Amino acid sequence: MLDSNYLLTDEQMLQFITKGFLVLQNDLPFQLHNRIMKQIHYVLHNEGNPGNNILPRVPDIQQLFETPIVKGALSSVLGPDYYMHPHRHCHYNRPGSEMPGGGQWHKDGYWSAMRSHRPWWAMVFYYTQDVTEELGPTAIMPGSQYYEKFLGERGETYLPTGKAGTMVLVHFDLWHKASLNISNIDRYMLKFQFLRLQAPTSPSWNHQQKELLIPEGLPAVHKTLWQDVWQWLRGDDASKQVRQVASEERLVALRQQLENEDPFNRGCAADELGLLGVEAASCASSLAPLVNDHTETTALNAAYALGQLGTPGVGALIQQMTVGSKLAAERAAYGLHGAGVQAIPQLLRMLHHEDQHRRALAVFVLGMIGSSEGEVVSSLISSLHDESEWVRRHAVEALGLLKHPGEHAVSAIAKVLLASLQDELNADTLHKESTKPNANFQPYITNKIGYAAALSLLRIGQTGQVDQVDETVHSLEQALRSKDRYVRAYAMEALSHLRTEEAVDILIRFIRSARWCPDTSKASTF
Template sequence: MIESNYLLTDEQMMQFITKGYLVLRNELPNQLHQSIMNQINHVMHNEGNPGNNILPRVPDIQQLFDTPTVKGALSSVLGPDYYMHPHRHCHYNQPGNETPGGGQWHKDGYWSSMRSHRPWWAMIFYYTHDITEDLGPTAIMPGTQYYEKFIDEQGETLLPTGKAGTMVLVHFDLWHRASLNVSPLDRYMLKFQFLRLRAPEIPTWNHQSKEMIVPEGTPATHLNLWQDVWDWLRGERLIKQDNNSTSEKRLLSLQINLESEDPTVRGRSADELGQLGAAASSCAPSLGNLLNDPVETTALNAAYALGHLETQGINTLISHLTEGSTLIAERAAYGLQAAGDEAIPELLRVMKHADEKRRALAAFVLGMIGSSAGEVTSTLISSLQDESEWVRRNAVEALGMIKNADESIVLALAKVLKDSLRSETNDASDSNNQTAKTSYVVSQRYITNKIGYTAALSLLRTGHVGDVREAVSSLAEALHSQDRYVRAYAAEALTHLRTAEAVDILIRYYRSSRWCPDTSKTSTF
């Protein structure tokens, strides 16, 4: 149990929500950081970058993530049962790095079929040594975690610095890059990824105030988006305000401003209309038009505003989800996520849409809402037979996010996982060529069995429900998947289940897969 004084405060949580990062100061002695750096230096120069094996190669690194400071921060953002993802990497920035600017601005490759604004994922950047701007720390652009497009010079570049042991906790989708190392020293940064195993039911930080207080210096204003994340993390829905007193004159003014040539004016007006809730429902068509706004920040505000306009907002979002371009449909999906349970009946209808993109987005939203109300579970299970891999994968992930999962979900996921493992025996190149027309399928090449990967993750989240024998059976087979991440998830899921059979399977598996961190190409015994 983490002591409460190590959990984040409301102010820190709001900084993470609005700016996408927090700098953590680790309490471990400098001698440990120096030892870790020396070990990494030896490995990098004598054996090369160990990639995902950096932790077993330098086991002392685990001490960093076992400190109350780090566990408290991750528990606050991702819940107390968060999971360290098997992908981790040592970023080595050599002196005199000649790459212009030190690297390109980017988001990390994501592990789901669509990026989530809500923090299901996070990353930590750890520096083994004192980090100054001269050493080329990883640059971040605060507040950009919700943007698909890079905002370039419109954003602020921040170079987090500090003493050895400095850690930067970032929203998984924050734009970042390596900066130029102009020092004579090597710069090492360890990147570790973490994921949430279940949707929040209560706040898991030192929560004091229900009111969302936006910190100063936020790079943009997304009140409805931030409110959605804040309330979701608190395990609560937005409390609808009685705004019947809003004057017709004010509504008309805001609606006119939605057509302003200034995107900032358009965006702020959309945000304010969302704060008014159903009282602004007459503005839904105008907000719907902004889903195609060339300025992404404005379009996001319109999407989340519509999500707060109840029936009129939901109908407008559904219309754009089913009839708009792919970009517009994706933006509408985020707005429907904010609408919550009230959007479920319409989303279930979209699950029968002729276009795979619309069905896939509807499944994504149902997972983000996380409710098992009505026919959600049965519809998602039926979608596991969909002809589209994108739809099937979104349904698999959505089933793992259902808050009140039942045994039918576990059985369905176990079958999907086994079926995906059998498909690995087929000629992978032929399989990929058959579906290459779908851009979704040919992306994320680091996941070779996308359905199996997602099914194993969903079983990690839900496999404990009901009779776990089928889950254990499928996970045992998955330990021998051709996909390294399927194997990793399967091992972790079996560890979580801890039945006698699961433990026996793991013991036999680990006997043949144990990594010796002291063995290298120079070892003789």
């Protein structure tokens, strides 16, 4: 059992929420990191980059993730049942060079249907040697994880440094890039990804304070957005949030400030209205146009603020999702997270929108809200048969995010998984699917529907809520033969959580044939 002393503090959690990263100093001996670096050097120069096989190829790496410091940090951010994603990579930065492609500011390709501002995913960067700025560590832009657009000169560049074994825990969507290695030695960095398996029901860190205390040195202020993430991680809803009180005069002043020429001032006004909550409901109509603001930081504040203004705010966001621009509709979807269950009736009606993108957004928000009340489950099951693959993928993932999806949802997901596997066997079907909108995103996932279905069964299975065990186990057994390596990985992990006698037997037989030998390579003799 993990010692609670190694869980993150409130201050560390707030830094992760607002700045998107934490630097962790592991307490393992230098000799271990040096041995790992030598093994990686040999593999890279004699066999090439092992990619996803870096962990079994260099098994000593696993020790890094078993330390209380790392487990405590990951448990704090992603919950105690977090899962190490099967994708991992070794980044090799030679002297005098930037890594190809990685030398540009970017976000990593997202594995789920749509990015979430709430921490469902995270990454860890591990350095095998003492890393200085001269060595070219991965540069990060603090606070940029909530932005689709690159901040450019408005953002701060930060180069994490430290002794051998330094690990940087980052929000999955943080903007980052490889920096120039101006030293005379090679720089190695290993990237691992992790995901949350269920929404939080209570704080998973050393939580002491209820208030959100904002650290200094951020490119913009998003108190309402940060408050949403903070409340969600605490397992609370917006109704329990402590609100500020403002006079009518102050509301009038804020409405005027929403029209200020300076986007920073507009954004601050929107943010303050969000903190006031339903007390500022009369400002919803003035706030709504800012969801289309050309400055993204301001638009985000407006969207999140509307999500806190009760019925008028929800109505304004639904209007943006219904007829607004594609960008405004996406921002509105994020704002509706904070509205919670009160947004569900209108989101259910959005499932019949003629535009597939807007139907998918409604499905996404229902999954993020996580409630199974009313017609949510049956409506999402119906969306599994939507003509749009993009909507179907959102729907099967959303079902896995609900707190109590029920046996009908599990059965429906298992059927979707089996159907996706059947589609893999039909080359004509795969070719036909590849021409549909959105199907070409994430080419590293070859069976996108099956990927989402296997992940949802993993999420539901680890909670012990699976009633249709035989049907689920059968679908997961078939998924072990998928052509998609990530479908196979999720299926294997899901079976390990179900732990029935049949599931264990299937796992043993699969592992016997899939076992990786870290000593066997093109350079080995036998």
